[in-house]
Amino acid sequence: MIIYGYRSSHLLTEPITGECLACSASTGMRMSVFGRYAHVYWVPLFSIGKVGASECGHCQQVLKPQEMDSRLRQTFQELEQRAKVPVWHFIGLLGLAALVMWGLVASSNNHRANQTFITNPHKGDLYHVRTSNGHYSLWKVQDVTGNAVKLLANNYEIDNERKVQALNQPEYFAPDPLELTRYDLKIMLEKQEIVEVERPESSVVVKR
Numbered sequence: 001m002i003i004y005g006y007r008s009s010h011l012l013t014e015p016i017t018g019e020c021l022a023c024s025a026s027t028g029m030r031m032s033v034f035g036r037y038a039h040v041y042w043v044p045l046f047s048i049g050k051v052g053a054s055e056c057g058h059c060q061q062v063l064k065p066q067e068m069d070s071r072l073r074q075t076f077q078e079l080e081q082r083a084k085v086p087v088w089h090f091i092g093l094l095g096l097a098a099l100v101m102w103g104l105v106a107s108s109n110n111h112r113a114n115q116t117f118i119t120n121p122h123k124g125d126l127y128h129v130r131t132s133n134g135h136y137s138l139w140k141v142q143d144v145t146g147n148a149v150k151l152l153a154n155n156y157e158i159d160n161e162r163k164v165q166a167l168n169q170p171e172y173f174a175p176d177p178l179e180l181t182r183y184d185l186k187i188m189l190e191k192q193e194i195v196e197v198e199r200p201e202s203s204v205v206v207k208r
């Protein structure tokens with residue numbers, strides 16, 4: 001269950017002049033303005049306007065704006081305009097915007113890294129390959145000679161791309177490599193048949 005709704009926070013309270021509509025006391029009237037905001041799990045998302053009331057210090061009568069006479073309502077509108085909605089009423093929305101921005105930057109960085117890796121394949125690179133039935137498999141670069149790239153396909157596939165690393169066992173790979181060109185790989189990446197390129201740190205070290 002998601003807990004959401006709206007809450008209010010106090011913005012200002014000021015004494016006002018004029019008579020109480022109930023007890024006719026000429027002093028002791030005050031007015032308050034509250035900022036209302038939408039929340040999810042009590043985290044403010046965004047502001048949804050202001051509410052408020054007048055209160056008589058003598059008879060304690062509380063009037064909402066729709067119950068006020070025109071003079072009181074005008075005073076309320078003036079106070080309402082002066083009351084500033086704090087930035088934290090928007091904190092959730094700002095956070096979401098930041099998260100979306102971060103996600104866009106991260107995904108574009110990842111996209112660039114994939115392109116860099118596929119243009120210049122290294123022995124040991126792992127490709128997350130989408131199979132024709134929508135599952136995922138893991139290919140490993142065995143050798144690169146000029147434009148030709150030898151890859152070991154995996155004998156297995158898995159339905160969740162995040163778990164595709166589970167297929168990274170030496171005995172799971174086919175013994176005979178298939179051979180593609182760098183260009184083939186680039187096309188596969190563009191067509192999202194290769195969805196992710198992993199370059200293990202150790203593959204940078206050339207074994208002799």
Ligand SMILES: [Zn+2]
Nearest residue numbers: 020023056059
């Ligand atoms: Zn009163």
